[in-house]
Amino acid sequence: MKRYAYFPGCASESTAKSATLANEFVFGRIGIDLVEIEDWNCCGATSAHTLSSALGLALPARPLARAEADWPELDVVTGCASCYARLKLANHRVRADKSERYMVEKIIGKPYEAKREVLNFLDILSDPAARANIGAALLRRFKNLKAACYYGCLNVRPAEITGAENRENPMAMDEIAALTGAEPVEWGFKTECCGAAHQNDAALEARPLAGRILDNARACGADVILTACPMCQLNLEMRQGEYIRKREEKRTGKARFPLLDMVLPPDPEQAIPVLSITELLAVAMGAGGRRLALDAHFVPVGRLIAGALGGRESEAIL
Amino acid sequence: MTDHETLARLMADADVRQYDCYQCGKCSGGCPMADAMDLKPRGVMRCAQIGSLGRILNSNTIWLCTGCGACADRCPHDVNVPALIEEARYEAARRGLGRHDSEVLNKAFVANIKAFGRNHEMLLAGLYNVLALKPIQDMASVPHMLKKNLIGIKPNRIGATREIAELIERAEKWDDPMVATGRSQTPEVKK
Structure with a gap:
């Protein structure tokens, strides 16, 4: 059994509910043991470093130092691209620059040598042993399921920090998805930015970023978008109804009161479900819909699963 | 500190040398936020070259950059534009220009x-x-x-x-x- 120190990230406790349940299920099935870092704190995400560079390093360094003290032999893994970027950057800078290490240790009040690696879920699922275990754990096979794998920017960039070889057309998630029978599509927005927190603070300017990703996935024939980050997931899913409504308003010239989005789900003909890669794996490994809280998705996934698994089997899930 | 010195400090902190940029525009071409920016990434580098710190600090660019890193990744001369934008944002906040x-x-x-x-x-x-x-x-x-x-x-x-x-x-x-x-x-x- 392979073990990692686990940094869940704040979204795991709220909006990323179904992805978190799927993570537990999948890693349990493939013999990967995630040891949660004791009393971990928020990494600062996209906000802390925009205010203060010292804070942008110190916040992620604290849980890393804690992991290093408690589990010196374990690499750290996280399921969020933003956490990954911050943790990995802190690790990198502390290693590369003695004065940064001095600063970080002074601020967090703990020794921190950055001895171990920071990894994301795609890294640990792509490990050959893990991939063989995934293959052995699959109970269901998807048919006619075209998937657009969306990596998000911070899982691959900046290259000098992440070490990603291909930042324009990464393939790790495509290869994992293909194990379940899903057919990854070729598309252009694998690592385009979803807008991250700017979907909140610069909504007008950032909406097209998510919209272009959704449009390109549809244009390339995808039935589902797969994600490896709860922030990407939320931006592509929660605001999809609004995006479709605005697009329709533009097309037809008829406006609708925005809060009607509350009661009217996005048009199923136009909406595209968004799942995390671990949710796809969990369903293929036999997890039920209730166990994964699949009904928590903003864009309903029932039709997608029924289409990809056939009637009887999908009934067992939903 | 004059604007000239401040700009030099921001460049040093960001580890960016302004004359590494030859204005090819690949950064602006790939920037997902470029449509909404009043000073596009190439413009930020141009302003750095001609010493126009004020234009950078007053642009909406420093508040709209998502830090996705597409510009730096695609830059043929490895100019880390988002690092410079981040330093400029700190300076704008220090001067009380951050009202975004x-x-x-x-x-x-x-x-x-x-x-x-x-x-x-x-x-x-x-x-x-x-x-x-x-x-x-x-x-x-x-x-x-x-x-x-x-x-x-x-x-x-x-x-x-x-x-x-x-x-x-x-x-x-x-x-x-x-x-x-x-x-x-x-x-x-x-x-």
Whole structure:
């Protein structure tokens, strides 16, 4: 059994509910043991470093130092691209620059040598042993399921920090998805930015970023978008109804009161479900819909699963 | 400090040399936010070359950059434009030029971590909507999130909130130039 120190990230406790349940299920099935870092704190995400560079390093360094003290032999893994970027950057800078290490240790009040690696879920699922275990754990096979794998920017960039070889057309998630029978599509927005927190603070300017990703996935024939980050997931899913409504308003010239989005789900003909890669794996490994809280998705996934698994089997899930 | 010296300091902190840029425009071409920026990434580099710090600090670019890194990744000369934009944002905030909603959100976010150690998404969104005067933004999603238990009133507070609050205070002081000048320039390296 392979073990990692686990940094869940704040979204795991709220909006990323179904992805978190799927993570537990999948890693349990493939013999990967995630040891949660004791009393971990928020990494600062996209906000802390925009205010203060010292804070942008110190916040992620604290849980890393804690992991290093408690589990010196374990690499750290996280399921969020933003956490990954911050943790990995802190690790990198502390290693590369003695004065940064001095600063970080002074601020967090703990020794921190950055001895171990920071990894994301795609890294640990792509490990050959893990991939063989995934293959052995699959109970269901998807048919006619075209998937657009969306990596998000911070899982691959900046290259000098992440070490990603291909930042324009990464393939790790495509290869994992293909194990379940899903057919990854070729598309252009694998690592385009979803807008991250700017979907909140610069909504007008950032909406097209998510919209272009959704449009390109549809244009390339995808039935589902797969994600490896709860922030990407939320931006592509929660605001999809609004995006479709605005697009329709533009097309037809008829406006609708925005809060009607509350009661009217996005048009199923136009909406595209968004799942995390671990949710796809969990369903293929036999997890039920209730166990994964699949009904928590903003864009309903029932039709997608029924289409990809056939009637009887999908009934067992939903 | 003159603008010229300030710009030189920002460039040094960002580890960017302005004449590495030969204005090919690949950065602006790939920037997902370029449409909305009044000074596109190539323009930021041009302003750095001609010493026009004011234009950079007053642009909306420094608040709209998402930090996705597409420009730096595609730059044929490895110019780290987002690092320069980040330094410019710090300088704009020091001069009190940061009035963008982005600053409101980021400050609310850090206040949130200071209080709970982790981010409380509902509180953050609520606080932001009030402070930025956008009462109905994203409200359409709230009933679904409450019903499915994706958000809730209860904060996910950690044990060490006091430690986190002190950490944040120390970090903010560290970045304060007034405090920084009083500190020894050559840090003692621990063994």
